[in-house]
Amino acid sequence: MSLRLLRAEVWSVNGRKRLHRITARLVPDHVLNAPAVVAHARLVVIGGDSHRLHEEIITAGGMLKEGRFSRLNIGELEKLLAAATDDEAYEPMQQHLLELWDRVAQPLAQSLEARMKDRASGLQKKLGERAEKEADDIRAILLELKRAIDSELDEPEYEQLALFDTLEKDQFERNKDFLRARSKAIPAEIEQETEAIKARYTDPQPRMFPVAVTFLVPEKMRKG
Secondary structure: OHHHHHHHHHHOOOOOOOOOOEEEEEEOOOOOOOOEEEEEEEEEEEOOOOOEEEEEEEEEEEEEEOOEEEEOOHHHHHHHHHHOOOOEOOHHHHHHHHHHHHHHHHHHHHHHHHHHHHHHHHHHHHHHHHHHHHHHHHHHHHHHHHHHHHHHHOOHHHHOHHHOOHHHHHHHHHHHHHHHHHHHHHHHHHHHHHHHHHHHHOOOEEEEEEEEEEEEEEHHHOOO
């Protein structure tokens, strides 16, 4: 859903956008005792043939204590985002957070870059398993096709051509030649398809596109 909304916003006309690049939302005091900042980015993993293998929204961020950035882990961030309300901090607090931006932008970007690398590394096994499944699936489909063709070639009708006239015999021969050629080509096709899948999943490259920033503010600090 997040990705669909993001794509829709990219193409929406001016004045009709429903999403904002930056926001400051309130969090209950028992969850957060100092402001925090979270960056959101679109992560796309590209395969060897420029095929998109994976896409998701990732987040990274940290606490802001005395104007300094202290990175939070993913579990902590998810807890904070889940607790955030729809209420925004008042204007003075928003202005204060904007004034801190120059100090937190670089460490926030670095934490997002680290998150991208961690996530891309974690996807390696999943993508490898998907590559094996795709190769197994295409192999099974083509082998089943070969079995069906070979079974049809063994049908008695191909052994009773004497019962047909010349035109029918010629058509049967052409059909038989085509099916034999198709059956013979399948092993090479399996190899070609599995090599293509292997190439697609070889050395996947992550690409990251930062899209938004969320400041989280304890309710007691909403006024700044």
